[in-house]
Every structure is written in C-alpha cells, then in structure tokens.
Amino acid sequence: MMNIMHPALRRLDLNLLLIFDAIYRHSSVRLAADELAMSTSALSHALSRLRTALNDPLFYREGYRMCPSVYATQLAPSIASALKLLNQELTPQPEFIAAESSDCIQVAITDFTALCIFPALMHQLQHEAPGLRFELRYLPHSPALTELLAGEVDLALGFSTPEDLQHQELEEINWFEDEYVVISNPRRTQLTLEDYLTARHLVITPWNEKRGVLDIQLEQMGYSRQIALKTPSMLSAPFIVAQSDLLMALPRYAAEKLIPAASIKIFPLPFAISPFEVKIYSHKRSGQRGATKWLKAKLQTLADEINP
Structure with a gap:
C-alpha cells in the first residue's frame, strides 16, 4: 500500500491558515477580512470550513473580540512560523540587473576558452556590470556534465565532443568557430x-x-x-x-x-x-538563473564581435 505523504495537509485548504493567522493576530473578523481583502461573510464561511477540518471551534466571541480556544492558542505560533518561512522562501526571484549585481558566476574553462573569452568579456563588464564576480575553474573534462548537474559551475566553456548528444539535460550554444x-x-x-x-x-x-x-x-x-x-x-x-x-x-x-x-x-x-568549435554548456536545472541567462546572452553578442 502506497504511503501517503502529509495526510493532514492533503485534507486541508492551506489558504485557510491565512484566515486563522489573521483572526488570531487581530482578534477580529472584520479586521482580518480587511487585511485579506475579503468580505466578512466570505471570511466567516472560510472560518467555518477550518473549524470543520480541525474539529475545534478555534475562536469564540467575547464582546467585540474573537478569542482563541486552547487548541488555537497551541496552533498559532507554529502556523505563524510556517507562514513566515513559506513567504520568505516562495518570494519570486528578483529580476537580474547587471549594473547592480554582485552575483558570483562559476565558469569551467580551459586555457584556450579563457583566452578567447575573458579578456574581451572583462573589458566590457567593467562598465556594464562592475560588481559581477567570476570564479574560473579548470574544466576537468568536456562537457562537465557532473559539475553542471551538481551546481558546482553555472557554465562550462568546452570543446565539441562526440558524446554531447548523449546528454539531453544539457543546453549548449555553438559559441565560437575557428580554423x-x-x-x-x-x-x-x-x-x-x-x-x-x-x-x-x-x-x-x-x-x-x-x-x-x-x-x-x-x-x-x-x-x-x-x-x-x-x-x-x-x-x-x-x-x-x-x-x-x-x-x-x-x-x-x-x-x-x-x-x-x-x-x-x-x-x-x-x-x-573540420573547424575548431567552442560551446557554452549549461544544465537545464541551473541555466535559467538570471545571472546565467544574462551572461549567455552577453557571450553570444561577444561571439559575433570576435568570430573571424
């Protein structure tokens, strides 16, 4: 029989936790509804669903205040902590702005690929992205699949090899060709x-x-x-x-x-x-990072300038 993960969460609409947290903090259905941009009737309906799901009244009215039950008082710190953590972790990635970035990009290179790329690249980036940093690592083999998969490098600048077609998880750009x-x-x-x-x-x-x-x-x-x-x-x-x-x-x-x-x-x-070819390799799981995508676009522009 298959083991079902998180059985308590699977039967609960997690949006209801926001309802619980707002009522607990404000001790008021009206103020909680205002914070969540809901009507009081919609919030009351949501609270009713949460009471049914947790089999507890959760809050009861004393005058103008909504007071928590013993169970709600026990739940409140954990729910608040979980919501805070999720909110921090699920914040969308900020847009990459090269001129303001201090990101560090790790690139696997050989002597030749570094000679081809980095003199011209650093000349441009000293004005366009002065805070951007690089760590260059010697490419242990091409196309550095293991290192890209593990996130040890963001890009690999390598030579074309017959094995390239075997690595469907790699994205590659034909960057440079020479005689x-x-x-x-x-x-x-x-x-x-x-x-x-x-x-x-x-x-x-x-x-x-x-x-x-x-x-x-x-x-x-x-x-x-x-x-x-x-x-x-x-x-x-x-x-x-x-x-x-x-x-x-x-x-x-x-x-x-x-x-x-x-x-x-x-x-x-x-x-x-056949001509000598340099390729830019990235892994599909890490190559979409803002800094990495920007650098790949910059390198493609640079290739148009220096390709013979």
Whole structure:
C-alpha cells in the first residue's frame, strides 16, 4: 500500500491558515477580512470550513473580540512560523540587473576558452556590470556534465565532443568557430604536408587525452605525426615552440593573440579538417538563473564581435 505523504495537509485548504493567522493576530473578523481583502461573510464561511477540518471551534466571541480556544492558542505560533518561512522562501526571484549585481558566476574553462573569452568579456563588464564576480575553474573534462548537474559551475566553456548528444539535460550554444593553424619558430619558411609529418610536435591535452582531433584526422588519411611533448596547459607552449624545432597546431584566434608574447610564426594547417568549435554548456536545472541567462546572452553578442 502506497504511503501517503502529509495526510493532514492533503485534507486541508492551506489558504485557510491565512484566515486563522489573521483572526488570531487581530482578534477580529472584520479586521482580518480587511487585511485579506475579503468580505466578512466570505471570511466567516472560510472560518467555518477550518473549524470543520480541525474539529475545534478555534475562536469564540467575547464582546467585540474573537478569542482563541486552547487548541488555537497551541496552533498559532507554529502556523505563524510556517507562514513566515513559506513567504520568505516562495518570494519570486528578483529580476537580474547587471549594473547592480554582485552575483558570483562559476565558469569551467580551459586555457584556450579563457583566452578567447575573458579578456574581451572583462573589458566590457567593467562598465556594464562592475560588481559581477567570476570564479574560473579548470574544466576537468568536456562537457562537465557532473559539475553542471551538481551546481558546482553555472557554465562550462568546452570543446565539441562526440558524446554531447548523449546528454539531453544539457543546453549548449555553438559559441565560437575557428580554423586550425600551425605555429613554429620564426626561422621556418614553409610548411608542406611532408614538412608537417616529418617534424616533431607539441600537443595541448587539457584532459590528458591520448589522441586529439588532428591525430584522428591524420589516421583517417593514413598518416601519423611524431609527438615530442604533451602538456595540459597552453601557458608555456608558445615559448617552447619559439625556442625549438617543434610545431604546434591551435586555433588561429589564439595563435594571433600569442604573437606579441612569443617569437612565433603562423602557417596554414597543411591538410583539411573540420573547424575548431567552442560551446557554452549549461544544465537545464541551473541555466535559467538570471545571472546565467544574462551572461549567455552577453557571450553570444561577444561571439559575433570576435568570430573571424
């Protein structure tokens, strides 16, 4: 037999508790009716229903006052406390106003997604939302389903993966698309497919993955490349390339951002491959928060400005 939750509440119209609380506080049917914007006859009818439901007179008249019964006196503190708590908790979420907000948004990132987004984003938000705060966390894997589900992050900025379609509870935005290029030290003068295949390579592996999309594409073409160094961080990579014979493939946007910092040269990738894609992931249970929705809209606007 199924266990029925809250049997006492299921047989009671909870609106009647507001009637009880108002009469108890005012000791008056008329004043309670005025507070609740009801007629006195409607309130008296509601009180009659509550008396029947609780099997107690609850209030009796002494002159002009409605005095509580012993049972009503026992109930009153609990009902008042419950109503206060419900009123506080059920207050509608305030509208998000970016210029006034001090919310903290937690975003899962990789080195590349942070480089793509946050310099331009923070430049804009210092004027539009100066109080808005961010906590950036390294994306442990893409698309960070577990972290999004647990509410540990509000958004995840990740790469497109074949597993994305398996996660129906995720919402995703195709945020950024770019072509792959290759960087080398400035002494190199050309980069053919043969040059690429005979060279040694530095590869960024943010999740310590065994193979990247370029290796999969080369394998389908019947080729492979010699990987001399793998690193999870992009911070040191361009400086290593600048002082070695290593090649490194990365999106053009990032490569051009790195030129002022490191002595590198950019070449087209000498074989065809699908564009690099960055997606914005959010979970359906948390992605509707005002700050999160606003940030997703802001990021979409920003993508239109920086997409090549």
